[in-house]
Amino acid sequence: MKVAIVHEWLVTFAGSEQVLARIASLFPEADIFSVVDHLSDEDRTHLGGKRTKTTFIQRIPGSRTHYRSYLPLMPLAIEQLDLSKYDVIISSSHAVAKGVLTGPDQLHISYIHSPIRYAWDLQHQYLRESKIGWGPKGWLVRWLLHKVRIWDYRTAAGVDHFIANSHFIGRRVHKVYGRQSDVIYPPVDVDAFEFCENKGDFYLAASRLVPYKRMDLIVKAFSRMPDRKLVVIGDGPEMSKIRSLSTPNVALLGYQPFSALKNHMQRAKAFVFAAEEDFGIIPVEAQACGTPVIAFGKGGSLETVLGAGNPQSTTGLWFAEQTPESIIDAVNRFECMPEPISPAACRRHAEKFSVERFQGQFRDYVDQRWSEFSSLRTQTT
Structure with a gap:
């Protein structure tokens, strides 16, 4: 043919x-x-x-x-x-x-x-x-x-x-x-994101800084949680807005090469994702690193992230609304989970999208x- x-x-x-x-x-x-x-x-x-x-x-x-x-x-x-x-x-x-x-x-x-x-x-x-x-x-x-x-x-x-x-x-x-x-x-090129079991004490958000990614909501949420660190990677037209919302516990790194993005993704406590995506590749890449995902529970995230109680093992949590309050609630639920999410389970799930x-x-x-x-x-x- x-x-x-x-x-x-x-x-x-x-x-x-x-x-x-x-x-x-x-x-x-x-x-x-x-x-x-x-x-x-x-x-x-x-x-x-x-x-x-x-x-x-x-x-x-x-x-x-x-x-x-x-x-x-x-x-x-x-x-x-x-x-x-x-x-x-x-x-x-x-x-x-x-x-x-x-x-x-x-x-x-x-x-x-x-x-x-x-x-x-x-x-x-x-x-x-x-x-x-x-x-x-x-x-x-x-x-x-x-x-x-x-x-x-x-x-x-x-x-x-x-x-x-x-x-x-x-x-x-x-x-x-x-x-x-x-x-x-x-x-998803999961092989490019090596598995890492050891996690740091920071959360990660990474994307182009454009309105529909709703990075502003994530930064607003963490500005109200001064005891929790957030690293933001990405650049775009919303950079000045994001910078004006950030507090000392929020590190804005701007554009970073792939090696730096991957390194942060491997070490993050969890990856935070607030966009309504058709599919959303980057949450899968985070899971390939063994990193759980806290995501807006609509669109592709409902298919790429396994929520609490999933029989195939949990790989993250969803929040119901695109608001700072809903993100704060999800982070608190993540911190209070009776059993931490397994990095190995995250990796196994990501491999299904290879x-x-x-x-x-x-x-x-x-x-x-x-x-x-x-x-x-x-x-x-």
Whole structure:
């Protein structure tokens, strides 16, 4: 089978790009397509040095830094990719990649990181955080998102099989597209995070400092617990806000290289995570180090963290609300647990999300669907 892989945009090498790289390694002869491709040479090594085939947006001035501003053009752009010579199309989609045009003799499998978040259930949060009001610009943005929703729903019919990256996203796929999906958790490079049983006396929070990560809530909570230490790793537009909220027991380290992040993750008493994520790779990485996780109990965290009383062994605790009070309560419950969480149990659980597990499941899934599709196609010709 001749395979094409379609991704949204290649600008940085983050979570969805890691999934793309693992898929691409399964199909080394496949061609890769994207809306724009501005990967650095270092990041491109993860794709075997491959150059992708891009859309007309690649040639528009500012596409390297302001590619998101061209969202209104992306549905048109993705539809101009000619995939007619391929048997199997695999889209890795969190925005428009699943909207490529395919024919009845082509199998389209879409790995969904999420339906377009800012066009569907998170639209109001996006508008708030972007400070988009109700003036002419606000009405224009709302109208464009309305059009994007119509296009997004229509193009779901062109996908033969959806794979969701979590059951949480599977529910969103069903809500938005009215389609069922199979779940294959994304790959986590657990082997890069060595197990460490000896823990220090500090808690760790690490992420990009952007609004939806809710790092401000974690810092506010620890500012009210002066006897407990918190280390914060990460940088971003919210740095000044986080700095203004921090107290002497909160250490803001800013951006740190991977070695320093891993070292802190291995030694932390627990990793604190306040975002509502579709899946959330970093809590799994913390557990790979043998570190328990205190997480907001919604979204992917309900699937990546085993809460108290779980028959498979506890690997962390959840808090019910995105508030400092709820985080404080969770930290207190963690400190008062009758038996400490086993670092070995955390590691065992993290290994269930390994790269090898993902690649085995994904390859088997594609092969099975292709066999079924080929058989049906033969019967009808």
